[in-house]
Amino acid sequence: MRRAIELSIANVRSGKGGPFAALVVKDGRIVGVGTNLVTSTFDPTAHAEVVAIREACRALSQFQLTGCEIYTSCEPCPMCMGAIYWARPAKVYFGNTHADAARIGFDDSFIYQQLKVKAQERAIPMVQLMREEALGAFEEWERKADRIPY
Numbered sequence: 001m002r003r004a005i006e007l008s009i010a011n012v013r014s015g016k017g018g019p020f021a022a023l024v025v026k027d028g029r030i031v032g033v034g035t036n037l038v039t040s041t042f043d044p045t046a047h048a049e050v051v052a053i054r055e056a057c058r059a060l061s062q063f064q065l066t067g068c069e070i071y072t073s074c075e076p077c078p079m080c081m082g083a084i085y086w087a088r089p090a091k092v093y094f095g096n097t098h099a100d101a102a103r104i105g106f107d108d109s110f111i112y113q114q115l116k117v118k119a120q121e122r123a124i125p126m127v128q129l130m131r132e133e134a135l136g137a138f139e140e141w142e143r144k145a146d147r148i149p150y
Contacts, residue, residue: 003030077101
């Protein structure tokens with residue numbers, strides 16, 4: 001955790017992004033490191049946890065982080081929480097809380113609220129189109145004998 005905190009401070013000082021950093025550890029060894037790179041890479045998904053997960057998965061040549069732990073300088077936002085659950089690490093440790101982040105302008109409570117609203121009633125309306133045609137990809141997946149489940 002100390003290393004994640006150090007990296008979060010260094011990231012602020014470097015001007016590359018926000019005050020967030022994350023590490024993925026397997027068997028006591030760091031296999032992925034990430035800092036918030038949203039503003040420097042023009043990528044709204046370049047949060048520290050996502051960057052660290054991507055790096056760790058590449059390093060381990062797998063798409064799940066079984067047996068790994070994530071150390072992050074702040075409680076994960078909804079997007080990072082989703083990425084973490086898809087990656088399936090054994091445990092997540094965090095420093096700052098989401099309330100601490102909100103206090104300095106990184107408030108994700110609006111996103112949590114929007115998840116509870118019907119798709120078409122969200123602040124950014126979400127409209128379903130061409131469901132029958134879209135189901136074709138799911139049907140192909142169901143028929144695929146050599147699919148890799150995740």
